[in-house]
Amino acid sequence: MEKKKTNPNRSISYAKWGYIFITPFFIIYAIFTFYPQLLTIYNSFFENYRDGLTVIGPNWVGLDNYKALFTLNNSGYIPIFKFLGNTIWLWVIGAVPQFVIAMMLALFFTSTRLNIRGQQFFKTVIYMPNIIMASAFSMLFFTLFSMVGPVNQLLVASGVAAEPINFLGLQVSVQSLIALMNFLMWFGNTTILLMAGIQGIDESLFESARLDGSTSTQVFFNITMPLLMPIFIYVFITSMIGGVQMFDVPQILTNRSGTPNNTSTTLVMYLNTFLGISKNYGMAGAVSVLLFIITAILSTFVFKTINTNSK
């Protein structure tokens, strides 16, 4: 500010550089993200798809695409409830163990009493599944759990099962495999984030609690958890945002079919079907807009926690 007074001309010429430096970002964002987003929203109000070689539309249909999402279809379900329901359920069954285990590990690693050795090694191992290509990971699970895969070979050879189990044909096993993969891919990440949160808590608070003779359970519920809450909520909601976008794992594992009977078809897998041969931009647009609304609501919570956190 002082410089402005002493040399107003130079300050003005610098502002120009600010605009120059941010220009590439905004040009690329406008062309490759913002304009497509507007098009997505625009599309959601039109009938626009391919039927064989004929292109139908675009015809203005108002909210019909949205209505279709909320209407009972020929297969006997309401698409949005079915696929959003699947997505939430698949996220929940992976996220519950993910957060319980991650919370436990974060407490173990930060406990001075336990003084766990080899933390770097454990952190390296548990974070590893996160950087593995999700599609290769799912393909691996498919081959391992297929009818002729090693898991079935082991089960039959050891006499646990009389004949191979069709893991990929049963709702309970498909959903469990998806949950297991999501758990493996994300619990390490969550552990590291929660650990950083616990390490950010003032050490003297733990110290004085110990001198007061508090038990570790009391310390956890009265000090650790309340002070960790903002970070916990942040990690939890970003996990939810990721969960709503779940795609690679169920898509590859079930070969895009969400077997059995669409019980593992997620919202983004459903969106993906409209972008295939049918190029149903209208319906795809409507699904995307709903996806956007859901994440926008969740993101507001994230921003709220970040704000209260920095105060």
Add this chain to the structure above:
Amino acid sequence: MQRDKNKSAEIKLLISRIVVYLILGFLTFLCLFFFYLMFINSTRSNGQLQSGFTLIPSNHFFDNFYNAWHDGDINIPVGMRNSFIVAIASALLTTYFSALTAYGTYVYDFKFKRIVHLFILAIMMIPSQVSAVGFIQLAFKYNLTNKLWLLIVPSIAAPSVYFYMRQYLEATLPLDMVEAARIDGSNEFRIFNEIVLPIMKPAIAVQMIFSFVGSWNNYFMPSLLLNKPNVKTVPVMIATLRSADYTKFDMGKVYMLMLMAILPVMVIYIILSKSIIKGVTSGSVKG
């Protein structure tokens, strides 16, 4: 009495330590077991794989490697080349331009500075699938499918990388330094390229790794845009492997292809795991 009390506390601690290490051991096993199986199976011939389960490696690793590398349907060398092109180019562009944008909103005073910063933060959470519909429509309309650059160029505008770079600048860049360089007569671009970028090296390195891993593993957009064999990236090829009739496949080759798909990222991770794990926390909760 006191000694007994101490002793029982010690035993309690010992037991809880054992339990904790058992849990950690089990989770380590869970994280490594499936990849270990993949590796073992990539060393076994199709016949061996059909005949049963084992945890001991066999000696067909190089046969499988040769077969996978020369497969007629899945051209993995080309896939890896394409993935490398996209991942490296995206990593370079996203880090350079995010650093540039962050520098622009941090160092310079201009009218919309705060609005620009808040805008980028606000768009950070919008899922990429929301723009996908319009993006795909435009790509088909202008005949831009099967063009790798279409996967690369959008990485110039990466809000989360911007956010990270901006935080790094706030923490490390002394504004006096920029002033001093100006007095020396350097122009603004040179100051950024020759003085600021070297300071940002650690941040750029971390974001380059995450960006590389992200695009190497990216499946959603490439699967919708790439259908010609010579432009497919590795994840798209892995997906075609899944939709093929796998029972007729040489399974040794299939395991080898999966190993090849994850190997580059694995190697990077083994070398740089320390800084990667540090990078996980540094970009998140600091608002």
